[in-house]
Amino acid sequence: MDLLRIGVVGCGAIGREHINRITNKLSGGKVVAVSDLYVEGAHKVGDPIGATVYSNSADLVHDPDVDAIVCTTPGFAHQETLMQALEAGKPIFCEKPLTTSAEESLEIVEAEMAGGKRLIQVGFMRRYDKGYMQIKEMIDSGAFGAPLYLRCTHWNPTVDNGYTTEMAVHDTAIHEIDVIHWLVGDDYESARVIMPKQTQNKNPELKDPQLMYITCKSGIVAAIEVFVNCHFGYEINCQIVCEEGVIDLPKPAMPSYRKAGGQTTPIEQSWKNRFTHAYDRELQEWINSTRKGEVNGPNAWDGLIANVTADALVRAQTNGGQEEPIQVGPRPDFYK
Ligand code: NAP
Numbered sequence: 001m002d003l004l005r006i007g008v009v010g011c012g013a014i015g016r017e018h019i020n021r022i023t024n025k026l027s028g029g030k031v032v033a034v035s036d037l038y039v040e041g042a043h044k045v046g047d048p049i050g051a052t053v054y055s056n057s058a059d060l061v062h063d064p065d066v067d068a069i070v071c072t073t074p075g076f077a078h079q080e081t082l083m084q085a086l087e088a089g090k091p092i093f094c095e096k097p098l099t100t101s102a103e104e105s106l107e108i109v110e111a112e113m114a115g116g117k118r119l120i121q122v123g124f125m126r127r128y129d130k131g132y133m134q135i136k137e138m139i140d141s142g143a144f145g146a147p148l149y150l151r152c153t154h155w156n157p158t159v160d161n162g163y164t165t166e167m168a169v170h171d172t173a174i175h176e177i178d179v180i181h182w183l184v185g186d187d188y189e190s191a192r193v194i195m196p197k198q199t200q201n202k203n204p205e206l207k208d209p210q211l212m213y214i215t216c217k218s219g220i221v222a223a224i225e226v227f228v229n230c231h232f233g234y235e236i237n238c239q240i241v242c243e244e245g246v247i248d249l250p251k252p253a254m255p256s257y258r259k260a261g262g263q264t265t266p267i268e269q270s271w272k273n274r275f276t277h278a279y280d281r282e283l284q285e286w287i288n289s290t291r292k293g294e295v296n297g298p299n300a301w302d303g304l305i306a307n308v309t310a311d312a313l314v315r316a317q318t319n320g321g322q323e324e325p326i327q328v329g330p331r332p333d334f335y336k
Contacts, residue, residue, distance in 0.1 A: 010073035098303025145243030233267030
């Protein structure tokens, strides 16, 4: 295949980022079509690059000039485009989460398996971040012994008013949910959520911060702190305590400076900057493997695991701190 001709559904924040990186940074792909419910927004990004502009995803997916799809609509709209892509037999890179419920994710998995060919990659880009790749290599080396527990933090400076308590799981912690089982190579068993004292800097309905705990089948416990109105910046931490040592996710290099009697190390303010290289690597590898007719990244089964786990955490948000079971069947050979 020459250039992979890509159609992007959803021209919002990350849609525009991905269109820009495919057009100006990556190789082997070209954005030939875009769609958005807000069609003027689609024109704004599509017209300068000569892309065909659609107002709905079905027309874009069925455009014969589109070889593959990138889906960057909000999570609740993913299922529709995923189903359209599966029906058309076209590969699709779908931003996380795969869908916003385990039931929907299962329907996607069943539809993909019925089609007999893997077509879906989910945008769990942490697996492409250099720091996460390094710490996975260290765990897998065995030099640190077995992982025992993890401490993860997901801090955001602020969120908009539409952000809900459930989104702290489905949109935010979903990254940790995916990356933790990938890092430690274990399946999840149960989930628990504790709500500590709440910040005043939020809308009254939102629970923030939240402390989430996931227990793996071998007994590994992962603590995930989500605090999305922390005000100081965007910071992701992950510490893995093992039998023979402790491994920390490296922080992105930021120059520290001395000024006015103090020493300062700035903190990133946005996810866009923190994971730029991971997004680049993730989409470049997706383009490369799609051109070869393969899906090598996180697949729909990984999306399902994340959603079953997320649903358990959402139930645990309101059950007074009790354990909620996480039940996912064994990974089918189709997804190994
Ligand atoms: P956003 O800014 O709200 O953009 C979504 C766009 O999709 C909006 O322009 C929206 O139009 C449009 N849209 C909604 N339904 C559509 C449909 N059925 N067909 C076509 N367009 C539709 O959201 P975002 O922040 O870019 O997030 C998009 C997705 O990326 C989400 O799943 C999010 O979780 C994910 N994301 C991932 C990361 C990451 O780190 N991997 C980071 C950010 C976002 P209207 O505004 O008119 O509804």
